[in-house]
Amino acid sequence: MSAAPIPRPKHGIVKVPMSYFTRMLSEFEIACDRACFGLVLQLTIGLAARGRTKARTWAPIKRQQFADTARVDADWAGERVNALVAAGIILERYEKGNGWEYAIAPHIAKETRGETIHGRCSECKVIGHFQTRFIPMPLEYFTVLTPGLSNAALLVTAVVARWSHEGAWSAEHGLVPTWQELYVSDFEKLTPLLARQISTGIAEAEEAGVIEVQRSKGKPTMYRTLPENWGTLGKKKLRLVIQPPKKAEPEPKNPRPPKPPEESAKPEKNSQSSPILIGHGYCVVCSHITAIEPVSAEELAKNEAEQAPAPVERPPRPGPTRETRPKSKFWEDMERRRKEALRNVGFNV
Numbered sequence: 491m492s493a494a495p496i497p498r499p500k501h502g503i504v505k506v507p508m509s510y511f512t513r514m515l516s517e518f519e520i521a522c523d524r525a526c527f528g529l530v531l532q533l534t535i536g537l538a539a540r541g542r543t544k545a546r547t548w549a550p551i552k553r554q555q556f557a558d559t560a561r562v563d564a565d566w567a568g569e570r571v572n573a574l575v576a577a578g579i580i581l582e583r584y585e586k587g588n589g590w591e592y593a594i595a596p597h598i599a600k601e602t603r604g605e606t607i608h609g610r611c612s613e614c615k616v617i618g619h620f621q622t623r624f625i626p627m628p629l630e631y632f633t634v635l636t637p638g639l640s641n642a643a644l645l646v647t648a649v650v651a652r653w654s655h656e657g658a659w660s661a662e663h664g665l666v667p668t669w670q671e672l673y674v675s676d677f678e679k680l681t682p683l684l685a686r687q688i689s690t691g692i693a694e695a696e697e698a699g700v701i702e703v704q705r706s707k708g709k710p711t712m713y714r715t716l717p718e719n720w721g722t723l724g725k726k727k728l729r730l731v732i733q734p735p736k737k738a739e740p741e742p743k744n745p746r747p748p749k750p751p752e753e754s755a756k757p758e759k760n761s762q763s764s765p766i767l768i769g770h771g772y773c774v775v776c777s778h779i780t781a782i783e784p785v786s787a788e789e790l791a792k793n794e795a796e797q798a799p800a801p802v803e804r805p806p807r808p809g810p811t812r813e814t815r816p817k818s819k820f821w822e823d824m825e826r827r828r829k830e831a832l833r834n835v836g837f838n839v
């Protein structure tokens with residue numbers, strides 16, 4: 491799409507770590523969990539749009555705030571917060587004077603700081619350097635859409651946002667979502683939804699004005715989000731959930747709600763390796779947002795000596811690796827901007 495970006499109203503933005511769209515998107519089956527997680531993000535590391543440069547790690551949050559954000563009753567919110575704590579996704583502590591405080595677990599929070607992770611792609615097993623990044627997400631995703639949309643519509647919207655929002659936020663213009671070519675497989679990769687649930691979710695999100703879909707014969711379907719509409723959705727759909735949402739949808743993968751501690755905790759957390767090496771990044775070799783497995787320093791050094799293709803970290807050299815470029819235009823733009831920046835400071839690239 492070549493249409494000039496339309497200036498849109500600025501939105502309160504939460505920096506959502508990449509892992510939200512990989513591991514968490516499929517593991518948060520309960521809407522309340524997403525809302526509670528979003529609130530902690532919002533109050534701790536997520537205030538990019540408000541000029542905060544220094545992250546606040548811990549924020550005091552009352553049970554009632556969780557309940558209000560998720561629009562559920564306080565007992566259920568408390569139960570889900572406990573489950574998130576037990577799963578190691580958020581941390582909880584008691585501070586004199588402040589009461590209960592919450593933080594995003596460091597192994598997730600570090601992904602919002604754009605650190606480079608050294609490791610092995612869990613999909614294609616290539617070893618290298620992976621950049622981590624965050625996706626800007628309007629607050630309304632957590633405060634309005636999460637309680638207002640069905641699970642399928644919500645997950646579908648998150649997938650569209652994952653692509654449509656990446657690199658689409660600037661202090662000057664706010665969030666200007668880009669059109670993205672997406673396929674059913676893109677939705678399947680990031681969610682536990684079946685193809686049929688994906689199309690139902692897309693229809694609902696489209697009808698609610700949360701996303702925009704462009705279909706033309708013989709061309710790939712294009713998607714973008716419409717965050718300017720997100721704030722008004724809640725006004726007509728406000729509701730209070732008393733019961734845990736027992737979904738009638740067939741559950742292909744997990745027929746039961748996630749059991750807090752052992753079930754949700756990923757084996758990677760128990761591994762011997764340093765958790766510092768584990769994260770999520772984009773692999774340019776297999777084009778997956780991938781969980782990165784730890785590798786030893788020797789393995790990494792050996793690999794570098796062998797000149798194996800190094801994902802993301804360095805601008806790829808011209809030549810055969812070109813074919814493995816991701817389809818996303820964002821990466822090409824990033825690359826172009828990066829080279830420009832390098833040239834501006836006198837590098838010959």
Ligand SMILES: [Zn+2]
Pocket residue numbers: 611612613614615616773774775776777778780
């Ligand atoms: Zn890979």
